[in-house]
Amino acid sequence: MKPDTRTAMRQLMAQVRAAIPFDAPAAQVCTGTCARCSMKLLEFLGTELQAWEYHLDAGEKPTLGDLSRLARTSRKVYAVLERNGLVACES
């Protein structure tokens, strides 16, 4: 049986938190040679996760569109962090 969207959103958020280095020190994130700003992307995605945490705790039910938007945003942020050398290359 497929999980409901609230459970699926919590699972997705846990995967994102495990894969994205939110706690990396600024000296590691800010290298001065970024193609795109890792710092701003980490802040943006962290805020998105906090907002969903709040919505889920308030009993809101995300749509499948919400899930795929967060997954897509997270993949894009991950790709930039990978380019900037902050996460290990998947291949």
Ligand code: SF4
């Ligand atoms: S682009 Fe962003 S992450 Fe990169 S050095 Fe500048 S502030 Fe830091």
